[in-house]
Amino acid sequence: MYFQGSHTVVALLLSALLSAVGCGRGVDNSTHAPAIRTLTTDAAPSWVDRSPLGQRLWKVEQAFYQSRQYLPAWVDGVETTPHWKDLIQQLKYSAAHGLDPARYKVAEFETLRAQSQDSMRGTQFPIDRVPELDAKMTYAYLQYAADLLGWTHHPREVHRNWLADSRKEDLVARLAGAIADNRVRASLEELAPTHPQYRGLQAALAQEQSTPGGHGDQIRINMERWRWAPRDLGERYILVNVPAYVMQVMEGDRPVLSMRVIVGDPGHQTPLFSDEMTYVVFSPYWNIPPEILREETLPRVARDPDFLRRNNIEVVGTTGEGDEIDSTSIDWSDASATRNLRFRQRPGEDNALGLVKFIFPNHFNVYLHDTPNDRLFFKQQRGLSHGCIRIEDPIAMANYVMRDQPEWTEPRIRNAMSAGQEQTVKLKTPIPVHIGYWTAWVEPDGKTVRYTDDPYGIDPAHARLLKH
Numbered sequence: 001m002y003f004q005g006s007h008t009v010v011a012l013l014l015s016a017l018l019s020a021v022g023c024g025r026g027v028d029n030s031t032h033a034p035a036i037r038t039l040t041t042d043a044a045p046s047w048v049d050r051s052p053l054g055q056r057l058w059k060v061e062q063a064f065y066q067s068r069q070y071l072p073a074w075v076d077g078v079e080t081t082p083h084w085k086d087l088i089q090q091l092k093y094s095a096a097h098g099l100d101p102a103r104y105k106v107a108e109f110e111t112l113r114a115q116s117q118d119s120m121r122g123t124q125f126p127i128d129r130v131p132e133l134d135a136k137m138t139y140a141y142l143q144y145a146a147d148l149l150g151w152t153h154h155p156r157e158v159h160r161n162w163l164a165d166s167r168k169e170d171l172v173a174r175l176a177g178a179i180a181d182n183r184v185r186a187s188l189e190e191l192a193p194t195h196p197q198y199r200g201l202q203a204a205l206a207q208e209q210s211t212p213g214g215h216g217d218q219i220r221i222n223m224e225r226w227r228w229a230p231r232d233l234g235e236r237y238i239l240v241n242v243p244a245y246v247m248q249v250m251e252g253d254r255p256v257l258s259m260r261v262i263v264g265d266p267g268h269q270t271p272l273f274s275d276e277m278t279y280v281v282f283s284p285y286w287n288i289p290p291e292i293l294r295e296e297t298l299p300r301v302a303r304d305p306d307f308l309r310r311n312n313i314e315v316v317g318t319t320g321e322g323d324e325i326d327s328t329s330i331d332w333s334d335a336s337a338t339r340n341l342r343f344r345q346r347p348g349e350d351n352a353l354g355l356v357k358f359i360f361p362n363h364f365n366v367y368l369h370d371t372p373n374d375r376l377f378f379k380q381q382r383g384l385s386h387g388c389i390r391i392e393d394p395i396a397m398a399n400y401v402m403r404d405q406p407e408w409t410e411p412r413i414r415n416a417m418s419a420g421q422e423q424t425v426k427l428k429t430p431i432p433v434h435i436g437y438w439t440a441w442v443e444p445d446g447k448t449v450r451y452t453d454d455p456y457g458i459d460p461a462h463a464r465l466l467k468h
Contacts, residue, residue: 272436
């Protein structure tokens with residue numbers, strides 16, 4: 001199989017060849033520079049992906065070759081280099097990351113090499129094929145790097161409220177350094193996540209490839225979800241896995257606290273994002289969200305005027321604080337009468353938020369909180385909330401996040417939770433919070449993988465995305 005070059009590239013090469021090898025000398029790399037320059041300064045070839053990412057990578061490739069005066073990176077004259085061999089091996093290793101080596105044209109490169117063998121001199125690529133071969137290999141390196149960085153797909157392609165910042169990386173500098181320092185394989189492998197969950201999924205995938213158990217695609221999509229996650233999660237951080245209904249507090253690679261959680265139901269899905277917990281509210285009011293007010297609270301009040309009193313809910317105006325309004329003076333049949341009112345549940349044991357909430361400010365208005373309905377934690381399927389995350393052991397959580405504030409002893413925390421008076425306490429050290437969606441979850445032993453349900457139906461769409 002030969003690469004199809006343009007007539008212009010061939011003409012440039014033949015002209016250069018006459019001067020470079022006329023006396024029997026080997027082919028100098030500068031021979032290829034005019035053709036590589038022409039190839040990489042023209043419009044993107046047909047083998048460059050037409051997606052926005054493909055065009056972005058082509059611009060990176062153009063800058064890379066410009067930075068090296070259009071000399072080849074993977075071929076020396078017409079022979080292979082150690083870089084060539086290392087890249088081929090690393091592209092094959094992409095399968096260990098749940099990626100498909102065929103995406104990077106590995107077989108095409110190896111076929112050309114096999115066809116270019118000389119019994120006396122080893123590999124001797126046809127000189128007119130070298131520019132395109134070199135450019136294609138550079139593009140394969142960039143594609144693989146982009147895949148490991150999590151650039152190829154965006155989380156919002158599978159869930160509209162999955163927010164993740166694209167990881168920044170100077171691929172021109174990385175590739176140039178890899179060539180100069182002879183560390184092509186390491187330069188790529190460094191881009192992959194190092195989290196124990198990712199490593200555990202890699203091991204599970206290797207097992208799946210040797211002894212298929214029907215979980216291959218599920219493992220691969222969850223590996224990509226880890227590639228979407230921030231590489232630096234924090235020295236200590238809170239990790240919530242929605243479909244596993246579990247929360248872990250991590251210190252480095254080690255979970256130091258774990259508990260069951262209740263997350264949003266399929267109609268009120270918990271958003272997936274990262275932020276920082278900055279304060280705790282003891283004995284909180286619950287300000288009833290507009291959707292719940294409109295769809296649940298007001299219809300109940302219209303049927304049962306005593307509903308507010310029984311549930312310890314007060315009505316306040318939208319201006320000022322604490323300006324409680326007599327609910328008996330409101331005409332509940334008039335929708336406009338409630339338009340400028342707020343409804344909030346007073347602190348107490350029956351408060352929907354329980355006795356404490358943990359805030360990491362975000363535009364979703366999602367947070368961690370206690371609950372008066374502890375029995376729900378014994379359910380297997382715990383997608384039961386309107387989007388916020390209820391935690392099983394709020395006292396343990398409060399003790400942990402305030403552990404560097406020694407004045408907040410456990411007795412003081414318990415007293416604040418049951419005081420009936422709302423109190424906000426700023427954390428001395430903010431703690432990163434990461435809410436994700438992993439349906440293949442590695443248990444703390446690092447070996448056992450638990451395959452969970454898919455309550456939001458994300459897996460099928462993600463699996464289809466990986467096959468394109």
